Amino acid sequence: MARGAAFLGTEHAILCGAMSWVSERNLVAAISNAGGFGVIACGAMTPELLDKEIAATKGLTQKPFGVNLITMHPGLFDLIAVCAAHGVSHVVLAGGIPPKGSVEAIKAFGAKVLVFAPTLALAKKLLRQRDGAGADALVIEGSEAGGHIGPVATSVLAQEFLPALAEEHIVFVAGGIGRGEMMAAYLEMGASGVQLGTRFACATESIAHPAFKKAFFRANARDAVASVQVDPRLPVIPVRALKNNGTEEFTAKQREVALLLDQGTIEMGEAQLQIEHFWAGALRRAVIDGDVENGSLMAGQSVGMVTKEEPVVEIMAELLDQCEAELSRR
Incomplete structure (x- = not known):
């Protein structure tokens, strides 16, 4: 996990998946303050709204955090400019192949670029460092994840992508991870870290409505x-x-x-x-x-593993304890 943590500038290489309306200033700051890496879900935000959200998040944490941008957003390059103005350290491009010039525009202001790829061939293409257009890290996300998903299970993607890419590239694994033992398995396979969303959605710091959280608990x-x-x-x-x-x-x-x-x-x-x-x-x-x-x-x-509201710092500690115990046992 050290390589992933160094890449993110965090204590632990645990990203919080960008969940629209949930991954906002409060949860993002709480994740980063707990040693993980919070990611603002820009979603359908305007550049003005993103500007305010980044500024508000900075007011709650001094630790690194990222911004997730949807590639098909009509104002993508305006949103990138907002990230540049704030000196955002990491930008996640999600929802499709990054449009021409977008990766270069992000790297031009010194930020790291994370991308998603549904196939190994596309992953290799996106990670290829040529003319400053290559992504810096990859997230592989299986069909067990919440929100927008691909057709292949996380376990299968991990077996296909990690042996081929993990030695030379930073690869994070996402989808269906609810406990530290699963984190340990992917780390042993070569992943640099993991991404969890559902596990953090009902944290105490999440602004999600109590009825929303109860639906998860049930x-x-x-x-x-x-x-x-x-x-x-x-x-x-x-x-x-x-x-x-x-x-x-x-x-x-x-x-x-x-x-x-x-x-x-x-x-x-x-x-x-x-x-x-x-x-x-x-x-x-x-x-x-x-x-x-x-x-x-x-x-x-992994929603079945979300059974109560608890602070982010406790969720993080539990995941790390489980992960360390599993790695020690092995």
């Missing part, structure tokens, strides 16, 4: 289901969330957007943006308003 692994793709022409990235009315509303939304595509009233890019805006609204209803029936309860399959 849930088990099989309640966190992946969304269904309605129309193959609309390549919507599946989302894992707790099953409720909101899950069914998303299926209806896909049908609505597919019809607009049929009619030629919107382009594919706009169609995907409409889906992203749907998720932003549905998430807000659940996380902020506490509407756990109609909002989106994005959660990974």
Whole structure:
């Protein structure tokens, strides 16, 4: 874990996954203050909102933290400029292949770039250091994760990616990690660290509504289901969330957007943006308003291990104790 910690500038190489509406100043600062690495979820924020969020986070922690930007955001380069103005140390690009010039724009102000890749070939391409365009680290995230997911399990991705990349590159593993023993397994395979989201979503410092947290405490692994793709022409990235009315509303939304595509009233890019805006609204209803029936309860399959509200520092200590005990036992 030392290599990952040195890369992040933290005590422990444990990132908190960027969860829209949840990964904001309070949780991000708490994670970083506890020795981990908090990441602001920019999501659909405007540059003005991101500017305020970064400034507010700086007011709560002196430790390093990062910003997660969605690659399809129409104002991506404006958001990068905000990160530059604040001297953000690490930027995570998520949701697709980074558009031309985005990695260079981030590295130009001295920040490190983390990317996601669903295939080994793409990972190698994104990590290739050529003309200053290569990413500095990779996150491999399996289908057990909450939120936007790929089709392959974390355990399979780890077996494929880590032997090929971990010796030369910084690789973090994410998806379905709820205990330290699992962290130990991936570290032994060569990972430089891990990323957890669901485990931190209901921390004391999380601003998520009490009803949102209670839904997590009641849930088990099989309640966190992946969304269904309605129309193959609309390549919507599946989302894992707790099953409720909101899950069914998303299926209806896909049908609505597919019809607009049929009619030629919107382009594919706009169609995907409409889906992203749907998720932003549905998430807000659940996380902020506490509407756990109609909002989106994005959660990974490790949700069954989230049974009570506890401070970030205690969650972190428990994970590290479990990890160390497992590595010692081995």
